[in-house]
Amino acid sequence: MELAQDQLGTQVKAQVKNFSFFYGSNKAIKDVDLEVLDCKVTSMIGPSGCGKTTLLRCFNRMHDLYPGTRYEGEILLESQNLLSLDPIEVRMRIGMVFQKPNPFPKSIFENIAYGLRIRGVKDKGVINERVERALRDAAIWDEVKDRLKDMAFNLSGGQQQRLCIARALATDPEILLFDEPTSALDPIATASIEELVIGLKGKVTILIVTHNMQQAVRISDYTAFMYLGELVEFDRTDVIFNNAAQQRTREYVSGQFG
Amino acid sequence: MQGEELDLSAIVKDVQMRKSISVRKFWDTLFSFVALGFLILGLFVLLLLVFQLFVDGREKLASLGFYFSFPAPSAEEAGILSAWVGSIFVIMVTVLFSIPIGVAAGIYLEEYAKTSSSQFVRFLTDFIEINITNLAGVPSIVYGLLGLEIFKETLKLGNSVLTAGMTLGILVLPVIVVTTREALKSVPSALKEGSIAIGASKWQTIWDLILPASIGSILTGVIVSVSRAIGETAPLITVGALTFIAFLPPLPFSPRLEVNVDTGEAFQVGNYGPFDWLFSGYTVMPIQMFDWVGRPSPDFRVNAAAAGVVLVLMTLALNSAAIFLRIYFRKRIKW
Numbered sequence: 001m002e003l004a005q006d007q008l009g010t011q012v013k014a015q016v017k018n019f020s021f022f023y024g025s026n027k028a029i030k031d032v033d034l035e036v037l038d039c040k041v042t043s044m045i046g047p048s049g050c051g052k053t054t055l056l057r058c059f060n061r062m063h064d065l066y067p068g069t070r071y072e073g074e075i076l077l078e079s080q081n082l083l084s085l086d087p088i089e090v091r092m093r094i095g096m097v098f099q100k101p102n103p104f105p106k107s108i109f110e111n112i113a114y115g116l117r118i119r120g121v122k123d124k125g126v127i128n129e130r131v132e133r134a135l136r137d138a139a140i141w142d143e144v145k146d147r148l149k150d151m152a153f154n155l156s157g158g159q160q161q162r163l164c165i166a167r168a169l170a171t172d173p174e175i176l177l178f179d180e181p182t183s184a185l186d187p188i189a190t191a192s193i194e195e196l197v198i199g200l201k202g203k204v205t206i207l208i209v210t211h212n213m214q215q216a217v218r219i220s221d222y223t224a225f226m227y228l229g230e231l232v233e234f235d236r237t238d239v240i241f242n243n244a245a246q247q248r249t250r251e252y253v254s255g256q257f258g
Numbered sequence: 259m260q261g262e263e264l265d266l267s268a269i270v271k272d273v274q275m276r277k278s279i280s281v282r283k284f285w286d287t288l289f290s291f292v293a294l295g296f297l298i299l300g301l302f303v304l305l306l307l308v309f310q311l312f313v314d315g316r317e318k319l320a321s322l323g324f325y326f327s328f329p330a331p332s333a334e335e336a337g338i339l340s341a342w343v344g345s346i347f348v349i350m351v352t353v354l355f356s357i358p359i360g361v362a363a364g365i366y367l368e369e370y371a372k373t374s375s376s377q378f379v380r381f382l383t384d385f386i387e388i389n390i391t392n393l394a395g396v397p398s399i400v401y402g403l404l405g406l407e408i409f410k411e412t413l414k415l416g417n418s419v420l421t422a423g424m425t426l427g428i429l430v431l432p433v434i435v436v437t438t439r440e441a442l443k444s445v446p447s448a449l450k451e452g453s454i455a456i457g458a459s460k461w462q463t464i465w466d467l468i469l470p471a472s473i474g475s476i477l478t479g480v481i482v483s484v485s486r487a488i489g490e491t492a493p494l495i496t497v498g499a500l501t502f503i504a505f506l507p508p509l510p511f512s513p514r515l516e517v518n519v520d521t522g523e524a525f526q527v528g529n530y531g532p533f534d535w536l537f538s539g540y541t542v543m544p545i546q547m548f549d550w551v552g553r554p555s556p557d558f559r560v561n562a563a564a565a566g567v568v569l570v571l572m573t574l575a576l577n578s579a580a581i582f583l584r585i586y587f588r589k590r591i592k593w
Binding site: 060062065066067088089091092095096098100102103104105114115118119164167168171 | 373374375380446448449450451452453454455456457458459462466467470471
């Protein structure tokens with residue numbers, strides 16, 4: 001979906017072009033076109049089963065892990081079609097934060113350092129510096145700086161999720177994907193994650209799936225509304241929630257179904 | 259009047275509810291006692307058996323000479339030195355042979371083949387899976403025949419520790435493959451996805467995260483299957499274990515002696531190589547026992563009973579190691 005004239009000043013980071021995705025013969029994503037703008041937060045909303053998470057997981061080729069899945073069309077990352085790149089390269093450039101915090105069974109420090117280690121970074125100074133920066137960026141440094149050797153599982157749920165964000169940030173991703181990152185968290189932890197996402201605006205391109213419409217309003221610049229595998233409408237968040245063009249979008253954001 | 263009737267029905271309902279609870283509680287209690295009864299029955303029979311062995315063999319068990327003498331024609335002099343040393347050598351070969359192959363096969367089947375994009379590979383995996391599960395239930399003597407054909411006849415390895423160890427290795431291989439797969443399966447997929455999502459390759463994910471998280475369960479499976487192998491008799495009889503053996507497999511670099519025919523004196527003719535023990539003849543604990551049980555003289559029964567206790571203790575030691583390792587590794591893992 002093309003954006004209105006006034007947004008053309010912003011650079012397009014990724015572009016989904018005539019894209020479909022199949023689980024076996026089931027077409028889960030149907031001919032979607034979408035633009036993800038550089039250093040903005042784009043949220044994807046829609047009722048359960050609409051394909052928002054499925055589409056998100058196409059961006060880092062997560063579906064490649066499971067047999068019987070197929071992509072059609074293009075997802076351009078800058079000018080390269082990421083569907084024809086090596087999936088490992090794609091995941092090195094596009095980070096992801098999952099629905100449930102999934103820290104590794106390692107220390108807090110090693111959780112962050114792991115992404116650097118698998119890339120072959122050996123210099124201790126570099127690793128220390130990048131770990132600290134990532135933890136600061138994820139607003140968790142003050143809470144963990146004295147216990148970096150503790151197991152990550154000893155952190156609270158909200159802290160674990162910020163640790164996972166730090167883990168993704170440590171490797172300087174071009175795009176960060178969030179798959180309902182607060183759905184397993186309490187309201188206070190949710191607020192801290194939202195604040196963090198807002199703070200990352202301007203530094204990294206963010207694509208976030210949420211089923212909490214208020215969250216989309218609070219944190220995102222652009223919103224895509226999906227329904228039954230199709231992209232119904234994509235626009236600035238305030239337009240989607242106040243002045244949507246499509247009848248279905250208006251019904252969904254006003255809570256008439258979903 | 260109206261109110262009283264209502265109260266009455268409420269009381270009746272109350273009583274019925276209580277009655278239903280106490281009936282269900284009765285069955286609860288009954289079942290727990292029945293289950294406990296069967297548990298005690300099983301344990302009791304087992305303990306009785308070990309106790310009987312212990313009582314029968316107590317004289318031998320108390321004498322140090324029993325552990326450090328070779329078998330002899332007379333029951334008093336006969337000991338289990340060559341048997342327990344042989345068991346340890348054979349099990350060492352079994353472990354070194356079956357763990358790398360079994361764990362690697364389990365990793366391949368679970369982490370690579372199952373999610374392969376090729377339909378043919380996935381079909382083949384299903385086929386292999388059925389066969390491996392089946393193999394785990396094949397009688398051990400069949401593995402003996404397999405070992406006889408492959409190791410002894412085709413590869414000409416003879417009546418050696420190597421043949422025996424590898425035959426037992428094949429025997430435990432299916433169990434190791436299956437337990438490895440189960441252990442890998444129990445690692446949450448969220449962990450794998452987390453690692454893959456930051457750009458780790460499959461092998462990095464397996465080596466850095468999946469294996470450390472599942473190593474406790476894998477080792478437990480391996481040790482339990484090896485402790486079963488240590489008591490196996492049938493396949494080793496098939497591949498030709500000796501029953502009367504008055505020497506030990508040569509330790510690496512130990513002096514090789516020869517006897518001068520004229521003087522009867524022993525002299526050194528060099529040293530053994532590092533792998534000569536693999537090609538030595540051997541016997542193992544269960545075979546020594548089996549041999550003694552079959553002797554006509556009742557004196558040997560005492561030896562057999564004592565050897566049985568030692569064998570049970572060896573198995574117990576291995577199983578304790580398995581439990582210890584499981585607790586040690588589980589303590590560090592939390593999902």
